[in-house]
Each structure stands twice: as structure tokens, then as C-alpha cells.
Amino acid sequence: MKRLEHLGIAVQDLAEAERIFTDVLGVAPYKRELVEDEGVRTSFFQTGDAKVELLASLNEEGPIARHLARRGPGLHHVAFLVDDLEEELRRLTSQGYRVISGPKPGADNKQIAFLHPSETGKVLVELCEEMKED
Numbered sequence: 001m002k003r004l005e006h007l008g009i010a011v012q013d014l015a016e017a018e019r020i021f022t023d024v025l026g027v028a029p030y031k032r033e034l035v036e037d038e039g040v041r042t043s044f045f046q047t048g049d050a051k052v053e054l055l056a057s058l059n060e061e062g063p064i065a066r067h068l069a070r071r072g073p074g075l076h077h078v079a080f081l082v083d084d085l086e087e088e089l090r091r092l093t094s095q096g097y098r099v100i101s102g103p104k105p106g107a108d109n110k111q112i113a114f115l116h117p118s119e120t121g122k123v124l125v126e127l128c129e130e131m132k133e134d
Contacts, residue, residue: 003049003050003081005080005126006050007050007051007053008077009055009075010055010074010075011054012068014032014054017043018054021052028045029044029054030046031043031044033107039058040058040064040107041055041058042055042107044107044108055076076124079128081128081129083129084129085111085112088127089127096119099115099116100114101114105131106128111128112126114127115127
């Protein structure tokens with residue numbers, strides 16, 4: 001089963017974006033997280049069953065910095081929670097979809113992978129699953 005997990009939004013200024021989304025959603029972010037491997041600081045808002053993830057780049061070389069330079073702030077990706085990430089990736093790659101990143105650890109205790117947007121209607125799709133406890 002898949003469900004919308006979160007919308008990822010690239011932002012220039014994390015504090016300003018948090019202020020705006022706190023005003024719009026009427027709730028404060030429930031956590032900030034540093035994902036050094038991706039060069040990003042995230043901030044999460046719970047919005048019912050799904051979340052909003054704000055993404056601010058830590059440097060000028062990371063994927064969010066490149067996104068901001070090309071497209072400016074705004075929607076970066078749509079993430080869907082899956083029960084078995086490896087199985088879902090096998091299913092999709094057998095249908096011709098390309099994985100451009102992952103599986104790898106991501107924010108919010110998730111294992112993540114991204115599908116190439118040229119095959120998903122120009123939308124960057126993230127698939128994620130809860131990290132399993134060892």
C-alpha cells in the first residue's frame with residue numbers, strides 16, 4: 001500500500017519559510033533535522049496524515065542548492081510511503097522506471113529512493129519506508 005507521506009519544498013531561508021508555513025498551517029514545525037549526506041537541513045510540519053518538509057541547502061553543491069539555482073524555491077518532490085522499498089523499486093524498475101538516488105537513509109527515520117522525473121511526468125518522486133530497527 002502506498003500513501004502520500006510528504007511534499008518536499010525547497011526554500012532559500014528556512015526560518016522565513018517556517019514562519020510562513022506556521023502562519024498558513026496554524027502549527028509549528030515538529031522537528032528540524034540535519035541530513036549531512038544530502039547537504040540539507042529539513043523542517044517538518046504535520047498536516048493531518050501527510051507532512052510538509054521544508055528543505056534548505058547547507059552548501060552550494062548539494063541537490064537542493066542546484067534545484068534552487070535552476071528553478072528557485074518551490075515544490076521539490078512528492079514522497080509516497082511504501083511497505084517494502086526494495087520490492088517497490090524492483091517492481092518499478094522492471095517496468096522501465098529509473099532510480100536516480102537510493103535506497104539510502106533520509107530524514108525523519110526513513111529509507112528513501114528517488115525516481116527520475118523524466119519518467120514520472122516531470123515530478124521528482126520519492127519512495128520511502130520507515131527504517132527498520134536492528
